[in-house]
Amino acid sequence: QTQISGQALDINKMDVDVLEQIHQMGGLQLVMPQAFAETDCGVLADSGRTVHEFDLTGESVELPIMGGKTYNAITFNGQVPGPTLRVTQGDVVQMTLVIPADEVTGHGNDMHASQMSATYFDSVNPGETSQYCYIAESAGVFKYHCSGVHLAGMDQHVL
16 A cells, blocks of 8 residues: 555553564664655656656636626636646656746645645745656545645635
Protein backbone atom coordinates (compact mmCIF):
# COMPACT_ATOMS: atom_id res chain seq x y z
CA GLN A 1 0.00 0.00 0.00
CA THR A 2 1.36 3.42 -0.88
CA GLN A 3 -0.72 5.61 1.40
CA ILE A 4 1.29 7.28 4.13
CA SER A 5 -0.11 6.51 7.54
CA GLY A 6 1.23 6.71 11.02
CA GLN A 7 0.70 5.25 14.42
CA ALA A 8 1.73 6.70 17.73
CA LEU A 9 3.39 4.27 20.10
CA ASP A 10 3.38 4.95 23.83
CA ILE A 11 6.52 3.28 25.12
CA ASN A 12 5.07 3.25 28.66
CA LYS A 13 2.15 1.08 27.53
CA MET A 14 4.14 -1.43 25.48
CA ASP A 15 4.81 -4.96 26.58
CA VAL A 16 8.48 -5.47 27.51
CA ASP A 17 8.51 -8.63 25.35
CA VAL A 18 7.44 -6.61 22.30
CA LEU A 19 10.29 -4.16 22.83
CA GLU A 20 12.76 -7.02 23.19
CA GLN A 21 11.47 -8.65 20.00
CA ILE A 22 11.89 -5.36 18.11
CA HIS A 23 15.41 -5.05 19.51
CA GLN A 24 16.29 -8.61 18.46
CA MET A 25 15.04 -7.93 14.93
CA GLY A 26 17.46 -5.03 14.63
CA GLY A 27 15.14 -2.24 15.69
CA LEU A 28 12.81 -0.15 13.60
CA GLN A 29 13.78 1.80 10.54
CA LEU A 30 11.39 4.46 9.28
CA VAL A 31 11.50 4.66 5.51
CA MET A 32 9.82 7.18 3.22
CA PRO A 33 9.26 5.72 -0.24
CA GLN A 34 11.29 7.48 -2.93
CA ALA A 35 8.10 8.45 -4.72
CA PHE A 36 7.11 10.68 -1.83
CA ALA A 37 10.58 11.78 -0.79
CA GLU A 38 11.81 13.27 -4.09
CA THR A 39 10.29 16.55 -5.18
CA ASP A 40 13.26 18.17 -6.96
CA CYS A 41 12.11 18.87 -10.52
CA GLY A 42 15.62 18.49 -11.96
CA VAL A 43 16.19 15.11 -10.31
CA LEU A 44 12.77 13.84 -11.37
CA ALA A 45 13.22 15.08 -14.95
CA ASP A 46 16.37 12.93 -15.20
CA SER A 47 14.78 9.88 -13.56
CA GLY A 48 13.84 8.16 -16.84
CA ARG A 49 10.14 8.44 -16.02
CA THR A 50 7.60 10.08 -18.31
CA VAL A 51 7.22 13.75 -17.31
CA HIS A 52 3.86 15.51 -17.72
CA GLU A 53 4.09 19.29 -17.68
CA PHE A 54 0.99 21.21 -16.62
CA ASP A 55 0.81 24.99 -16.75
CA LEU A 56 -1.90 26.55 -14.61
CA THR A 57 -2.76 30.21 -14.15
CA GLY A 58 -4.39 31.27 -10.90
CA GLU A 59 -6.77 34.12 -11.54
CA SER A 60 -9.88 35.74 -10.15
CA VAL A 61 -12.76 35.98 -12.61
CA GLU A 62 -16.47 36.75 -12.51
CA LEU A 63 -18.52 33.71 -13.52
CA PRO A 64 -22.26 33.49 -14.25
CA ILE A 65 -24.61 31.49 -12.04
CA MET A 66 -28.30 30.67 -12.37
CA GLY A 67 -30.73 33.52 -12.20
CA GLY A 68 -28.55 35.86 -14.24
CA LYS A 69 -26.27 36.60 -11.32
CA THR A 70 -22.50 36.30 -11.10
CA TYR A 71 -19.96 35.40 -8.47
CA ASN A 72 -16.29 36.15 -8.02
CA ALA A 73 -14.33 32.93 -8.42
CA ILE A 74 -10.70 32.16 -7.86
CA THR A 75 -9.89 29.78 -10.68
CA PHE A 76 -7.26 27.69 -12.39
CA ASN A 77 -7.10 28.69 -16.06
CA GLY A 78 -10.31 30.68 -15.69
CA GLN A 79 -12.51 27.74 -14.84
CA VAL A 80 -14.16 26.00 -11.89
CA PRO A 81 -13.28 23.24 -11.39
CA GLY A 82 -9.78 23.57 -12.82
CA PRO A 83 -8.63 21.48 -15.79
CA THR A 84 -8.35 17.71 -15.42
CA LEU A 85 -4.71 16.67 -15.15
CA ARG A 86 -4.31 13.07 -16.29
CA VAL A 87 -1.18 10.96 -15.80
CA THR A 88 -0.27 7.30 -15.46
CA GLN A 89 0.79 5.87 -12.13
CA GLY A 90 4.57 6.19 -11.82
CA ASP A 91 4.84 9.26 -14.08
CA VAL A 92 6.30 12.57 -12.95
CA VAL A 93 3.91 15.49 -12.50
CA GLN A 94 5.50 18.88 -13.12
CA MET A 95 3.04 21.66 -12.44
CA THR A 96 3.86 25.31 -12.98
CA LEU A 97 1.56 27.84 -11.33
CA VAL A 98 1.63 31.39 -12.68
CA ILE A 99 -0.08 34.28 -10.92
CA PRO A 100 -0.44 37.31 -13.24
CA ALA A 101 1.00 40.58 -11.96
CA ASP A 102 -2.44 42.25 -12.08
CA GLU A 103 -4.09 39.57 -9.93
CA VAL A 104 -5.60 40.93 -6.70
CA THR A 105 -4.53 38.09 -4.41
CA GLY A 106 -2.01 35.31 -4.08
CA HIS A 107 -2.92 31.76 -5.01
CA GLY A 108 -1.45 28.38 -4.32
CA ASN A 109 -2.02 24.74 -5.10
CA ASP A 110 -2.58 21.72 -2.90
CA MET A 111 -2.37 18.57 -4.99
CA HIS A 112 -3.71 15.69 -2.92
CA ALA A 113 -2.23 13.07 -5.24
CA SER A 114 1.26 14.25 -4.31
CA GLN A 115 0.77 13.20 -0.68
CA MET A 116 3.18 15.96 0.31
CA SER A 117 2.70 18.23 3.29
CA ALA A 118 0.60 21.33 2.66
CA THR A 119 3.59 23.38 3.83
CA TYR A 120 5.26 22.51 0.52
CA PHE A 121 2.52 24.39 -1.35
CA ASP A 122 2.94 27.91 -0.10
CA SER A 123 1.06 30.83 -1.60
CA VAL A 124 2.33 32.34 -4.86
CA ASN A 125 2.03 36.12 -4.97
CA PRO A 126 0.89 38.23 -7.92
CA GLY A 127 3.60 38.41 -10.57
CA GLU A 128 5.27 35.20 -9.32
CA THR A 129 5.58 31.66 -10.65
CA SER A 130 6.14 28.46 -8.70
CA GLN A 131 6.77 24.88 -9.79
CA TYR A 132 5.85 21.63 -8.02
CA CYS A 133 7.07 18.15 -8.95
CA TYR A 134 6.30 14.70 -7.63
CA ILE A 135 5.86 11.11 -8.76
CA ALA A 136 2.24 10.03 -9.23
CA GLU A 137 2.67 6.96 -7.08
CA SER A 138 -0.90 6.30 -5.95
CA ALA A 139 -3.55 5.31 -8.48
CA GLY A 140 -6.91 7.02 -8.25
CA VAL A 141 -8.75 10.27 -8.77
CA PHE A 142 -7.55 13.18 -6.64
CA LYS A 143 -8.63 16.75 -6.20
CA TYR A 144 -6.40 19.77 -6.31
CA HIS A 145 -7.37 23.18 -5.07
CA CYS A 146 -6.03 26.58 -4.24
CA SER A 147 -3.99 26.58 -1.10
CA GLY A 148 -1.27 28.51 0.58
CA VAL A 149 0.02 28.24 4.09
CA HIS A 150 0.42 32.00 4.37
CA LEU A 151 -2.66 32.93 2.32
CA ALA A 152 -5.07 35.20 4.17
CA GLY A 153 -8.71 34.13 4.21
CA MET A 154 -7.87 30.58 3.07
CA ASP A 155 -11.33 29.17 3.83
CA GLN A 156 -13.09 31.86 1.81
CA HIS A 157 -10.46 31.58 -0.89
CA VAL A 158 -11.10 27.87 -1.49
CA LEU A 159 -14.86 27.92 -1.01
